[in-house]
Amino acid sequence: MLIEYEKMLRRQEMAENTIKSYVGTAKRFLSTYEAINRNNILAYKEHLISNYKPATVNNRILALNHFLHYLRKDTLKLKTMKVQQKLYLDNVISNTDYRKLIRNLKKDGKKKWYMIVRTMVCTGARIGEIIAFQAEDVYAGYIELYAKGSKLRRIYFPEMLQAELIGWLEEDQRKEGPLFLNKNGVTISANGIATMFKKFALQYHIDPKVMHPHAFRHRFALNFLSRKPNDIVLLADILGHSNINTTRIYTRRTAQEQYRIINAVVDW
DSSP, rough: HHHHHHHHHHHHHHHHHHHHHHHHHHHHHHOSSSSSSSHHHHHHHHHHHHOOOOOHHHHHHHHHHHHHHHHHOOOGOOOOOOOOSSSSSOSSOOOHHHHHHHHHHHHOOOOHHHHHHHHHHHHHHOHHTTTTHHHHHHHTTTEEEEEEGGEEEEOOOOOOHHHHHHHHHHHOOOSSSSSSTTTTTOOOOHHHHHHHHHHHHHTTOOOOOGGGGHHHHHHHHHHHHHHOTTTTHHHHHHHHHHSSHHHHGGGBBHHHHHHHHHHHHOOO
């Protein structure tokens, strides 16, 4: 059943991560419950709510609903949880810590990691997009990728970043192939980047909570709006958001900024 389900997902040209999520959710459900019925579906939802954050719960529910649709059991579909949007941005790396990080990476000769961080902050690309970048894209000045929802998205390399990347590639005598390689000479993985970021957090005394790949995408968005506060629609396009409300979170203060403002204001 699952083999045929995965084949169907691939025929629909879904993203690899989406396929893994959908198949994985179906596999976990089938290995836990003997029958696909209303009671077991509701029990699965209760299990999710008790053990995961709302966003993860909803992702699993959507994945299971897709599997139920495939089985033509639409009447068993679950409702997702209502998630209240945070009124602040959490775990965002500050410009101070960002500059501290790239300064230390450069000083310690970690040129590849310096380039990875710079590319994240200067393009706003997702980690899954970063590892898909090719050397040829740098020379072209942009890359076109299919984002969520199978929409074609163009990601630009700003001239300053492009010049740095080309200089680095020329040092390595590379003009083609994956932009970021691991020590074995193959495309670096998202997990490999995330693991190294945690090590850098300890090495350079930066809060580990802000040393995750998506934090640098947040930094790009906040820096962009600080210079172009009225261009939220453009930012949504650059980030590949299909719903502009997703982008509006960047108009809010970070949790750290809120805390500093409260401390400065409250004197009574």
